[in-house]
Amino acid sequence: MKVNVKVWRQAGPKTTGEFKHYAVDGILPEMSLLEMLDALNEQLTKNDEEPIAFDSDCREGICGACGMMVDGMAHGPRRKCTTCELRMRHFPDGATITIEPFRAKGFPVVKDLVVDRSAFDRIIAAGGYVSVNTGSAPDANAILIPKDIAEKAMDSAACIGCGACVAACPNASAVLFVGAKITQFSLLPQGQAERDRRALRMIAQMDKEGFGNCSNHAECEAACPKGISISNIAKMRTEYMHASRVQEKHGD
Amino acid sequence: MVKVAEETILDARIPEGPIESKWSNHKNHINLVSPANKRKYTVIVVGTGLAGGSAAASLAELGYNVLNFCIQDTPRRAHSVAAQGGINAAKNYQNDGDSVWRLFYDTVKGGDFRSREANVYRLSELSSNIIDQCAAQGVPFAREYGGTLANRSFGGAQVSRTFYARGQTGQQLLLGCYTALMRQVDAGRVKLFSRREMLDLVLVDGRARGIVCRNLITGEIESYAGDAVLLATGGYSTAFFLSTNAVNSNVTAAWRCHKRGALFANPCYTQIHPTCIPLAGESQSKLTLMSESLRNDGRVWVPKKKGDARAPRDIPAEERDYYLERIYPAFGNLVPRDIASRAAKRMCDSGFGVGRSGYAVYLDFASAIDRLGRETVRERYGNLFDMYHEITDENPYETPMRIYPAPHYTMGGLWVDYNLMSTIPGLHVLGEANFSDHGANRLGASALMQGLADGYFVIPYTLGDYLASSRVLNDKVTTDHPAFKASVAAVAEQTRRLVGSGGKRTVHQFHWELGRILWDHVGMSRNEKGLQQAISEIRGLREEFWKDVKVGGKDADFNKNLEFAGRVADFMELGELLALDALHRKESCGGHFREEYQSPRAKRCATTKTSAMSARGNGQAIRPSLSSTRNTSSSTTSISHSAAISKVKQ
Numbered sequence: 057m058k059v060n061v062k063v064w065r066q067a068g069p070k071t072t073g074e075f076k077h078y079a080v081d082g083i084l085p086e087m088s089l090l091e092m093l094d095a096l097n098e099q100l101t102k103n104d105e106e107p108i109a110f111d112s113d114c115r116e117g118i119c120g121a122c123g124m125m126v127d128g129m130a131h132g133p134r135r136k137c138t139t140c141e142l143r144m145r146h147f148p149d150g151a152t153i154t155i156e157p158f159r160a161k162g163f164p165v166v167k168d169l170v171v172d173r174s175a176f177d178r179i180i181a182a183g184g185y186v187s188v189n190t191g192s193a194p195d196a197n198a199i200l201i202p203k204d205i206a207e208k209a210m211d212s213a214a215c216i217g218c219g220a221c222v223a224a225c226p227n228a229s230a231v232l233f234v235g236a237k238i239t240q241f242s243l244l245p246q247g248q249a250e251r252d253r254r255a256l257r258m259i260a261q262m263d264k265e266g267f268g269n270c271s272n273h274a275e276c277e278a279a280c281p282k283g284i285s286i287s288n289i290a291k292m293r294t295e296y297m298h299a300s301r302v303q304e305k306h307g308d
Numbered sequence: 309m310v311k312v313a314e315e316t317i318l319d320a321r322i323p324e325g326p327i328e329s330k331w332s333n334h335k336n337h338i339n340l341v342s343p344a345n346k347r348k349y350t351v352i353v354v355g356t357g358l359a360g361g362s363a364a365a366s367l368a369e370l371g372y373n374v375l376n377f378c379i380q381d382t383p384r385r386a387h388s389v390a391a392q393g394g395i396n397a398a399k400n401y402q403n404d405g406d407s408v409w410r411l412f413y414d415t416v417k418g419g420d421f422r423s424r425e426a427n428v429y430r431l432s433e434l435s436s437n438i439i440d441q442c443a444a445q446g447v448p449f450a451r452e453y454g455g456t457l458a459n460r461s462f463g464g465a466q467v468s469r470t471f472y473a474r475g476q477t478g479q480q481l482l483l484g485c486y487t488a489l490m491r492q493v494d495a496g497r498v499k500l501f502s503r504r505e506m507l508d509l510v511l512v513d514g515r516a517r518g519i520v521c522r523n524l525i526t527g528e529i530e531s532y533a534g535d536a537v538l539l540a541t542g543g544y545s546t547a548f549f550l551s552t553n554a555v556n557s558n559v560t561a562a563w564r565c566h567k568r569g570a571l572f573a574n575p576c577y578t579q580i581h582p583t584c585i586p587l588a589g590e591s592q593s594k595l596t597l598m599s600e601s602l603r604n605d606g607r608v609w610v611p612k613k614k615g616d617a618r619a620p621r622d623i624p625a626e627e628r629d630y631y632l633e634r635i636y637p638a639f640g641n642l643v644p645r646d647i648a649s650r651a652a653k654r655m656c657d658s659g660f661g662v663g664r665s666g667y668a669v670y671l672d673f674a675s676a677i678d679r680l681g682r683e684t685v686r687e688r689y690g691n692l693f694d695m696y697h698e699i700t701d702e703n704p705y706e707t708p709m710r711i712y713p714a715p716h717y718t719m720g721g722l723w724v725d726y727n728l729m730s731t732i733p734g735l736h737v738l739g740e741a742n743f744s745d746h747g748a749n750r751l752g753a754s755a756l757m758q759g760l761a762d763g764y765f766v767i768p769y770t771l772g773d774y775l776a777s778s779r780v781l782n783d784k785v786t787t788d789h790p791a792f793k794a795s796v797a798a799v800a801e802q803t804r805r806l807v808g809s810g811g812k813r814t815v816h817q818f819h820w821e822l823g824r825i826l827w828d829h830v831g832m833s834r835n836e837k838g839l840q841q842a843i844s845e846i847r848g849l850r851e852e853f854w855k856d857v858k859v860g861g862k863d864a865d866f867n868k869n870l871e872f873a874g875r876v877a878d879f880m881e882l883g884e885l886l887a888l889d890a891l892h893r894k895e896s897c898g899g900h901f902r903e904e905y906q907s908p909r910a911k912r913c914a915t916t917k918t919s920a921m922s923a924r925g926n927g928q929a930i931r932p933s934l935s936s937t938r939n940t941s942s943s944t945t946s947i948s949h950s951a952a953i954s955k956v957k958q
Contacts, residue, residue, distance in 0.1 A: 086588040086701075094593055094816070101814050101860055101869060109866050111381060113554040115594045117695065118479055119385040134698075141698050166525055167866045174502070177382050181494040185487035186446045190366040190764045191437070193444035197401060200455025210448040210473060213480060217384055246446045 057083040057144060060152040061096060063108055066165055069172075073165070075154075085145035089132065089153075090115065090122060092144055109168040115140045117281060120216030123223070124169045125156040130220035130279040138218065138281040158219055160228035161266040173219050175265035176233060182261035183254040184237045186246050199245050212240040214282040224279035227268030232276040234262050235292035236284050242295050252299035259296055318571070321725045322426045331430040334726070335769055339776035346371035349775055352519055352534040354506045354561055356383030358478070358756055359739025360540030361485040362763030368492035370768055375532055376489070377501045377521060379556055384486045387542055387554040388759060391478025392599035392692065394460060394470035395442075395756040397435035402459055406467040408432045415754055418464040418644050419719070419747020420898035422574070426726060427744045431754075434761040439471055441764055445484040449473050460688075461604050462752040464644040470753040475599055475691045481756055485763070504530070505871060506561040507802075508795045509537060509568045509735065515778070516734035517785050520795045522803065524871065527864035529800045531787045535780045536734045536771060539565060540763070543718035543740040545578065547879040547886065548831070549823025551715035552584055552597040558875040559882050562722055562741050570730040573743035574720035575882065576890035579750055579899045580832050581716030582648035585699055585709075586668040595714040596699060598671070598692055600752040603641045605676035605685065606709070608632050608648070610660040610669050620662070620670055620708045631655060646749045646899050649713035653832050656712070663710045672708035713832060717755060719746040719899065720889075727770035728762060733778065736771060738762040748898025800863075806873045807863045811856035815873045818853050822846065822876070822883055830887050835903040839891040843884055850880040 058081045066073025080096045087095075090112050097107035113121040117138040124139055126132030132142045147153060155169065163171040201209075213236070221232035238255050241247025247254070270289055277286045323334040341349070349372050353364040356378040364376040378386060398411040412432040416423050439457070443449060450458040450472050459468040473480035492498040503524040510518040510531065518533040544559035545551035566572050583598045609628045616623060631651060633640045643651075652669045655661060662668050677685050682705060686693070693704045700710070721743040728736045728744075739759040746754065775781075785791075829842035853876070861867040896902045 084589050084591060086699075087591050088593075091591050091593050095591060097868075098814055098816055101858060104860060106861055107869060109868060113380060113385055113556050114387065114390045115555055116390060116596045117698075118476065119380075119387070119389050119554065121380060121385050136694070137698060141695070143699070143701070145701065170866065173381060177384075177490060177493075177500070177502075180487060181490040185491045186444065187491060188441070188444040188488075189369045190362070190441060190488075190768065193437075193440040196399070196439045196443035196449075197456050199443070201451050202455050203451045203453045206448050206451040209446075210450075210480075213448050213473075213483065214476065216479070217382065240448065241446055244446050244448070246444055 057085060057149045059083055059092065059144070059147060059150070061092075062152055062154045063169070064156040065108070065168055066157075068167060069164055083144050085143065087144045088115070088140055089126060089142045089144065090140045109166075109170050111170050112140055117141045118216060120218035123158055123218045123220055125154075125158065125223060127154050130158065130223040131218075131281055135278070136281055136283045138216075141281075158223035160219075160222045162222060162228060162230060163219060171219070173217070175267070176217050176219065176230070178265065179230070179234060179258055179261045180237065183250065183257035184241075186241065187250060188246070201245060205243055209240045209243045212236040212243070212284065212288055215284055216282055218281065220279040220281060221276035221284075222267065224275040225268065225270075226273055226275065227271060229270045229276075230262050230265070230267040231270045231289045231292060232280065232284055232286065234258050235288035238295050239288045239291040242291065251295065252302050255292070255295040255299040256303065259292075318723065318731065319725065320424065321727060322424075323726065327426060327429045330426050331433060338769065338773035341772045341776050343371055345781075347373065348781055349373065349536075350375060350534040351536050351538060351771065352532060353377070353538045353540065354519060355386065355540035355542065355739075355741075356380070356486070356489065357386035357388035357540060357542060357739065358482055358485060358759030359741070359763045360538070361386065361482065361489050362760050363538055363540060363738055363767050364498055365485055365488035365492050366764050366768045367771065368495070368497035371497070374492070374498045375501065375534060376498050377504045377506060377519070379503065379505050379524065381502055383489055383500065383502065384483060386482060387557050388482045388756070389479045390552075390554065390597075391481075391756055392475045392597065393601040394462065394472035394477045394753040395438065395481065395760075396462070396465075396469050396751075396753040397439045397471060397757065398432055398469060399436050399439060399457075400469075401457060402468045404467045406469050410467065411435060411469065414465050415745070415751055416747065418751035418754075419749055422577070422747030422897055424744045430766070431745055431758055431761050434765045435757050437765055438757060438760045442481055442484050442760075445488060447473060447480045447484040449480075460601055461642060463600055463603060463642045463648070464639075464751040470601070472601065475601070475689060478756060481760065485760070505874075506541070507564060507799045507874065509565045509732070510791050510795050511568055511732065512785050512789055512791050513783075514733060515780065516732050517789075518787065518792060520792070520799050522799070525866050527862065527867065529796050529803070531792045531796050533785050533787050533789070533792065535775060536736065538736045538738060538767065538771070539722065539741050540738040540759075541741050543721065544879070544882060545715040545718055547822070547883055548715040548826050549819050550587065550592065550595050550827070552581060552595055553716075555593060558878070560875050560878045562737070563878040563882055565722060565730065565732065565735060568732065570732045570735055570737075571723040572720070572885060573723040574748070574889065575886045576830065576893060576900050577719035577746075577748045577898060578715060578886070579645060579717040579719060580649045580713040582645055582652055582713050583671060583711045584714035584716070585696065586663055586665065586712040596695065597714070597716060598696060598709065598711060599689075600645065602671060602689060602692060602709075603648070605680070605688065606641065606671040606673050607675060608641055608652075608669055608671055610655045610662060614659040620672070629660070644749060644751060646901070650832055650901060652711070652713055668710035668712045670708035671711045673704060674708070677705065715827075715831075717750055719743065719748060719750055727773060728767055729770070729774060734774065734780070736767060736774075738767060748900055802874070803863045803870065806857070806859050806877070807861065807867070807870055809854070809857050809859055811858045813852075813856050814858055815869055815876050818849065818857060819872070819876045819879070821849055822879055825849070826883055826886065830883075830890055833901050833903055834890050836891065839887050842887040843891070846880060846884045846887065850884070853877065853880055
């Protein structure tokens, strides 16, 4: 296969970027999009040009490091698929593929296709945990969790933190990411003690990071490589409403 | 020039007494740091996977100041995230006869009796606490309808003791410890340094007092001082180029410590995982693991006829060879990983392999789907099936998976004593980066267990002992110390040398070449001639690397080629050590299979068509007959011996 790649090049956070065109030959259908970029980078290195910077690590769809807009879609056109899992057989021979970084105020560009997603870490640090020091846990079977509840919590916990939801949202909102974590803990008995505080603090931090609001486009669910449902957003809203009312009544 | 160090016996400092009470006695007698004093210490933790993340969080909870470093953009992406199948614990929730002793015994036996038994017993004792801790953090483990925890079976065990969260157990456990870590970041007790690569260890007066790392965004060489250094930087399977490890996994941090004097133990104990998606082409960047848990319900087979090109579904049952069930009836498809891997290689080498390359065997779920129904199979393995489908374009519900072994885990690593301290005072090594718990072969679902045991429940005790007894507080050092300046200068010099090298071949080409040598001669099957050839080829390749590598770009910039160049340079040195260790170890054990040194029994098993027995494949061979004192001392001797021979001075 031969493909043409139209890719965003940007030297650093403060410089302006532009699209550049490259042709890559000898691509096999079973290669992933990232392996195609590897091949292009080999070509660029040999020609004394600077390779394209992009993040990737596990290359099996679980670490969440990779993520780019492929033909205008976060992680590309396949449903429930990360960029590293996206195979070239889904593109016609001779295709022109447009590749850009995730674009959101909360994710400033570092270089080329690499963005800074540390805002997600700060949101988790604001309350996306259960406060339990090492060594103070009761026996794991002391607290029973019905199978369907555990399964639902797992559905929400499957988030890989890639940020595709933010990139796909016209408002660059992070509510699917935040909602999934809040939902996971609100379902589990272990998450009850800090339930209200968690919702208030995580959402406050999300707003502080410059992510937009949700206006029900549901693009996030469509882009999510792990198929996280937008019902997590609805759950987040009820949690937030409840927590706000408790706060009004009792103070912080 | 490689110099083999004089044989020295290292003191593993294994506590006295019967194996069952070593850890309790040790905890009762080691030094403590009082709560008021903990805040005076700074601990550097390199790595944020299960071992590093859990250590950083737990030490911060105790009150230490922690500086935590990772190469990823966030701690949540450390490669522990990719572990699929599960985590062992001796809970005996299934009432099937499990116990601390049995988990200990299975782990030691799985490691072909090359593990340090005192460490493994402790690991086994701590296994239950790990499950409790993770459940309390909100890890959504699989549950039964009544709400109790569910278990599955894994290779090398005859009890069901593996806890899991679908096929994403590593991810969920990592997120548990990542959230605990972020809670400490929020509390101000952990300072997080992401996108940093450790490039040197700084010693002051012979003790580990800091690290030098490269900021992967700006390219700046930074240094950090502390009172102890904890290394939790994972394994080195990516030396093989193609492995199941993440593309950024590397040996650099551990190797640079080795070059500063930390001894390496058992480098040739590498695990080749039996169930990976076979190589599709030369452009492939990594191999994808299909969890071993699939062998619970999948049946491994090849056609009985060589080169049978029929579609798998067209081959009738009587023309299939379910070779694992045939050769190892007691364990069937759940034999330990090394045995399953070599059996697959044997089948393919003798012409029974399937797929385009002939280097694959089938893993078939048809009978599981008949027995359990498609829905149950989907519930158990759905995400793995989807992953396989996405990669290969074949639907495993309809046609059997094709699998082949791939480098996956490295049992060897930096030598540590019972307190997890390396031969450099103050440098502690946790998780896959150390060598102690898995011997010559690691059983499934025990890597997560070891990483978390080391981080949550071992180092919080043993580090205190070091800090209190070494009196490091009396001589605080800062990065103004000449040792830091010298190390920064040396690291910057190497970086400049790599960037400035005006060769012709890319880093990728060199890495591919090294991987080919290692896979061919230091892979699943090894012999003297091949190992000698590997050593000479690696030496040649290393020389060429420094003459002819092409890196490009700038050093003060985000530069992936430069990152990889430094790692490949280290793999070139490690690769030689790997081969040297394999050559020196004149025996077959676990992941180290020397063709010349097979026991008559193992040989019979390798060639037999009908035998039901094997040295390790026969369940009846399990006899709890280890004598703790004898084995403790003998494992100490053999381990220190291998550590000593493994020291390379360049």
